Amino acid sequence: MTDCPYIQAVKHWLEHTVIGLNLCPFAKRELIKNRIRFMVTYAKTTPQLMQMLHAELQHLDQNPTTETSLIIHPSVLTQFADYNDFLEDAESLLIEQGYEGQYQIASFHPHYQFAGTQAEDAENYTNRSPFPLLHLLRERSLEQAIASYPNPEQIPERNIALMNTMGTAKLQQQLQDCYKDTDS
Numbered sequence: 001m002t003d004c005p006y007i008q009a010v011k012h013w014l015e016h017t018v019i020g021l022n023l024c025p026f027a028k029r030e031l032i033k034n035r036i037r038f039m040v041t042y043a044k045t046t047p048q049l050m051q052m053l054h055a056e057l058q059h060l061d062q063n064p065t066t067e068t069s070l071i072i073h074p075s076v077l078t079q080f081a082d083y084n085d086f087l088e089d090a091e092s093l094l095i096e097q098g099y100e101g102q103y104q105i106a107s108f109h110p111h112y113q114f115a116g117t118q119a120e121d122a123e124n125y126t127n128r129s130p131f132p133l134l135h136l137l138r139e140r141s142l143e144q145a146i147a148s149y150p151n152p153e154q155i156p157e158r159n160i161a162l163m164n165t166m167g168t169a170k171l172q173q174q175l176q177d178c179y180k181d182t183d184s
Helices: 004-019 027-032 046-062 080-096 122-127 139-147 152-166 168-179
Strands: 036-040 068-072 103-108 133-138
Touching: 004 027, 004 036, 004 068, 004 168, 027 036, 036 046, 046 068, 046 080, 046 133, 080 103, 103 139, 122 152, 122 168, 133 139, 152 168
Parallel strands: 036 068
Antiparallel strands: 068 133, 103 133
């Protein structure tokens, strides 16, 4: 099995949704500078995924030119409730390994659902990705980017408004488009 279809789909999502819709105004610079690492794991269990997460944190420590990592894990935590539960353990790993304050984990999943929303609500698409993934960010870099961005606290509200304007049907299609041409 090749990693390419997974990486192609996630890159498409990153370029057309995250950057294309300006959901994250900091992502484009890192993509252009080739400082995003796309890592696919075929972990089948949460302990295996936890090992992969730890290894990727170590990779970031050893490779300061890699700004951020996207750990794509298509074979584990495919149910959002399981994924959401795993995030607590992932945060505990950061603390246990001394990475708290150094790295952050942003969460993305095909079935992402914010508390207090319905599954079909458009605003959930701000965190919906083609496959389950963990986004590792360098906290210092994120803080610097936010400090130089006007009104960063308005980003989530702007994104929710955009998702609601676009509507669920269009957002579903946009997410489905990520899978096109990934079989080649």
